[in-house]
Amino acid sequence: MDVGKLFAARLQAVRARPYLATALFALHPVESRHVPTMAVDRHWRCYVSPVFVDRTPVEELAGVWVHEVSHLLRDHHGRSDRFARQHALTGPGERLRMNIAADCEINDDAYGDGLVRPEGVVTPAGLGLPEGELMEEYLTRFRLGPHTLDFAWLDCGSGVDGRDREWDLGPDGAHGLSEQERDAVRFRVAQGISGRRGSTPAGWRRWAEEAFHPPQPWRELLGAAIRSAVSGPGAGEDYSYGRPSRRSAGVPGVVLPSLRRRPPRVSVVVDTSGSISDAELGSALLEVAAIGRAVGGRRDMVTVVPCDAAAHLAHPLCRGEGIPLLGGGGTDLRAGFARALRSRPAPDVIVALTDGQTPWPEARPPCRTVVGLFPRTRTSYRENDPDAVPDSPPDWARVVEIG
Structure with missing residues (x-):
């Protein structure tokens, strides 16, 4: 083989992708006459x-080289195994x-600019x-068929x-x-990648953000709590005449609506008070994007309400990084809950x-509630009353501690 x-x-x-240098030099080449071109295993x-x-x-x-290391x-x-x-x-x-x-994910923005x-x-x-x-x-958008025959030879390895x-060569090779x-x-x-964001493709920037925020058990718990809330009875359900009810047959001359399920509407109240750090606000935006995926990718069904002592404008979820998280004052999420419930249509x-350092609504909202808590070691939250202890989240809310 022409190693040179x-x-x-x-x-x-x-030279073309300097931010990938560490990975490219970590990849060890092995001569093989069994592979059609180049292929990789999970052991690099x-x-x-x-x-x-x-x-x-x-x-x-x-x-x-860039393709395989990607x-x-x-x-x-x-991800394929899962x-x-x-x-x-x-x-x-x-x-x-x-x-x-996997090739489609990589190749849409991998080339050009010297490659x-x-x-x-x-x-x-x-x-x-x-x-x-x-x-x-x-994987949900295509199946093998005549349009994929040209790629039957494709084999990038295990x-x-x-x-x-x-x-x-296996794990012991x-x-x-x-x-x-x-x-x-x-x-x-x-x-x-994070150090040269202006010249990096969007796919790599997204990957770098997720690499710095690897999945944690609390994220799985929060996602499960949200999915449970949006899939419960009543959430995302409404009557529709688009398909009449089968019970109409028992009432001649009357058309009865049937109960239909639509994507649930989710309102995310983000605490933007002074006690929330920039890192936690960034984590909140990541959770907003994850919530959008949890409801089937319907971003038009998700709104974000920044709130400190007062609720600010509710923003529809178009791009998580484009949502202005205004605030910096005290904390009273009751205003955020009220603003979310005034939205039309109302959230499910x-x-x-x-961080939980807030008063909570006295009455249970007419919809399911999930609370993601940023951990705190101190319990005081009022400057004029250092002995005050914030109320714990109410019993009617599903609570997940964010690590």
Whole structure:
């Protein structure tokens, strides 16, 4: 294998994408005549076909380096395994579909700015799909068929779809990275991306934000609480004449409406008082985006109400990072609850993200309530009364402590 040419391509990839340098140099190449082009495993080995290196220009090889390391940084093998378990997907056909979806996630903004697009790569536009989505979203948008026949050869390895290959060296093979080493590489790359946000593609910026905020048990609990609230009886239900009730047959001449389920409306009250740190406000915006996903991606069904001692303008959820979180004064979330309940149409669920240093509504709201609590070691919250202890969240609210 022409190792000099391969390494020259890696150096060109580093020059084009310097924030990926740590990951590119952590990827160990292994010569293999079993792979069609280049493939990776979950232990950060890159299996390379000598024939492919010989016939591919250095400029295109640089793009392949970036493509393969992107699969590992974005944990496509772990995400593919989870998706397969959740949806009971088995067989090589489904794993090929995962490979195509993962390529779509990467290739929509991977090339250009000094990086040549390799010939024959999968793109969302080539499959008639929108750009900027995640692998899991693409998997719900297409099936294998005549339009995917050109990609039947595609095999980026077990580091993409989680299915072991005959050429894999396995966890005990040489030059593999441990789990701790892999996490360290991801963290350093995320740091590099955060330091040069103006010139980094949106997909990588989103990845870096999630890398700095890895999933925690409290996030799973908060998501479960919200999903439970929005799926409970009465939430998102209304009568509609679009499909008459079957009971109309028993009442001749009368058309009765049927009970139909619509996406639930969620109002998020964000505590923006002076006791909330900038980091916690940033975490609140991440939770707002997660809430949008929990209700099926219908951002038009989610509104955000910033509130300190007074409730500010309710904002529809278009982009989480575009919501102005005004505040900085005292805390009284009763105003936020009142503002959310005055919205028309009224919310089915209210989610309050706060440190708990606030009075609470005396009466139970006419909808389900979830409270995400930022932890506090001090209990005082009034400057003029240092011995005052804030009320704990009421019994009618589902409470999850945010770590």
